Structures are given as structure tokens and as C-alpha cells.
């Protein structure tokens with residue numbers, strides 16, 4: 001029913017990328033990378049030009065999140081999925097407790113479940129619902145996902161833990177930068193940068209409390225379990241302290257992320273978050289107003305201000321519409337998470353996706369569905 005739909009000129013967004021990751025990387029950042037010429041790309045990551053870049057990124061992150069002085073910014077290769085395994089192998093003493101509400105929190109749980117010498121337990125809700133982490137006795141790591149990218153669930157609370165020996169560990173991959181947290185309640189806050197931070201995949205950034213660093217180093221020192229060398233926290237931490245990574249990183253990626261953090265630091269976290277909320281309001285209001293749309297996340301408490309998921313009346317096939325929009329290169333990557341298998345749009349509200357373009361997107365979709373056939 002959408003084959004003949006042509007997006008009117010006045011509704012064409014200034015950038016077609018609305019995807020939840022890899023996300024829109026500003027052309028200006030790509031141009032700045034090209035302008036860096038012979039200074040960074042093709043240089044050793046052990047030399048000062050690249051180490052200065054890594055230091056700038058670490059300092060920028062520290063400034064953006066207003067981190068407590070004694071927290072460390074650790075980075076390494078592998079992304080959040082790799083980090084799931086690093087946590088299971090190197091940070092969990094005996095038992096981790098997982099709050100599962102979508103594909104990524106489930107993947108993290110299953111990563112720990114595969115490790116024979118730790119006990120991984122889950123508290124699970126149906127996909128489409130949210131669940132905040134709570135502290136239960138007997139678990140030394142609490143694992144939660146700040147923004148479940150597969151479903152569009154955002155946590156509304158991360159509590160302060162009572163037991164001083166328990167660590168709160170947060171996968172912040174698609175929420176980092178756009179959802180306020182209190183770092184005093186968190187021991188590890190990690191993410192891949194291909195979401196709000198507009199870089200490419202393959203890198204993890206982990207903000208670690210002294211307690212988390214101490215735990216990781218102690219587990220390694222005990223030497224009572226095998227940890228693959230590429231996954232040792234000691235290597236990641238020691239190299240990050242010297243503004244390096246354990247093995248060779250993508251320098252282009254570090255550069256792109258640094259450009260984005262600089263951009264966001266110009267506004268500051270509070271304003272970035274206010275803008276995210278404004279965009280979320282626009283999108284949820286539209287989804288509630290149209291009879292053929294409905295927000296997938298029914299409870300407003302858990303609705304994400306970083307990734308919105310919208311169910312569509314089965315009469316209108318989302319796949320058909322997205323195909324037509326992609327062919328015209330006016331809107332790309334707004335399909336739902338494939339494993340959920342719903343007739344659904346999933347749209348990034350990330351910092352670089354502007355309010356004006358989101359407004360145009362709502363008009364394009366409304367027009368496509370409402371126009372006389």
C-alpha cells in the first residue's frame with residue numbers, strides 16, 4: 001500500500017539517520033577527522049598525539065558526567081558485549097543478579113549463566129514492561145540495563161545498595177549521556193559509543209568506582225580462576241591510567257567519540273537531557289494521539305527518552321513503509337528490533353537527531369498512512 005508513496009520535498013529531513021545504533025555521526029565530525037590529516041590516523045597509539053586524544057576523551061567524559069574524583073574512566077576494545085563477559089569473569093565473586101526486560105539484558109544474563117563457577121540469577125518481566133533493580137541478599141553484583149534498546153524501556157530508579165560489599169553494575173549503552181543517574185549509587189557504568197555518543201562500535205567505556213577497581217584487581221590477584229588475557233581488568237585499568245588501551249584501538253573511533261562529547265559539553269548534561277525529554281514528549285504525544293499508533297511501553301514510568309518504540313495497527317505494514325522510505329534515502333533504520341517480531345517503529349531520540357527532523361518524521365508517517373489509497 002506504500003509503493004507509490006513519495007515523501008514531499010518540504011518534509012525531507014536534513015539527515016535520514018534515525019537509527020538506534022550505529023547512530024547518526026555528524027558530518028562535521030567526519031570532516032574534522034579528515035582534517036586531522038597525518039596527525040592521528042596511522043600513528044602509534046603508544047605515542048603522545050593519540051595518548052593526548054585519549055586523555056582529552058577521558059577528561060571530557062569526566063566533565064560531562066561530573067564524576068566523583070576517585071572514579072576512573074577505563075576504555076578498551078570489544079564493546080558492551082565483550083564487557084558482559086569481562087564482568088562475569090573478572091568482577092563477579094560468586095553470584096550476579098540480573099534484571100531482564102529485553103534482549104540485551106537477557107544476553108548479559110546468559111553470558112554470566114555460561115560461566116560455570118559463578119551463579120547467575122535473573123528477575124524477569126515480559127518484554128514491553130520495565131523492572132527497576134533491587135538489592136537481594138546473596139548476590140555480590142547487581143546487573144541492570146539503563147535503557148533496554150530492544151524494547152525502549154528506561155529504568156526509573158537505581159537504588160543505593162545497603163551492603164558495602166555488593167557492586168551495582170549498569171549497562172548504559174543506549175542511555176549514557178541522556179539519562180540522569182547518581183554515580184554515588186553505581187560502581188560500574190559502561191557503554192559502547194555507537195549510540196548517543198555518535199561514534200562507531202567496537203569500543204567500551206567503563207566508569208569504575210574505587211570499590212569496583214579494588215574488587216577486579218583482587219579477584220585477579222587471588223589467581224583462583226582462569227581469565228583470558230584480553231579480558232583482564234588489570235590490563236584495561238593500567239593502560240587507561242596511561243591514556244592507552246591494552247591492544248590497538250580504532251583511533252578514528254576515539255576521535256569521533258571525543259568530537260561528540262565536546263559537542264555535548266558545550267550544552268552540558270542538564271540541557272542535553274532537557275532536550276531529550278522534549279523530543280520524547282513530542283513522539284509519545286504523537287503515538288498516543290493517532291488511532292493507528294500506540295506506545296509499546298504502556299507504563300509511562302519506564303518510557304525511554306533515548307529510544308522510542310511505537311506499535312502500529314497491523315493493517316499498515318511497517319516493513320513495507322520502511323522499505324519505501326529507505327529506497328528514497330529520506331528515513332533509514334526505524335524498524336523494530338527484529339527478534340521482537342512486532343509491527344513496530346523504533347526511533348532514536350539521541351542528541352544528534354533533531355526535534356525538527358523528528359517532527360518531519362511524524363508527519364511523513366502520518367501522511368503515508370492517512371493519505372487516500
Ligand SMILES: Cc1ncc(COP(=O)(O)O)c(C=O)c1O
Nearest residue numbers: 079080081104149173174192201
Ligand atoms: C543496551 C545494550 N547493551 C549492549 C549492547 C551491545 O553493544 P555492542 O554491540 O557494542 O557489543 C547494545 C547494542 O545495541 C545495547 O543496546
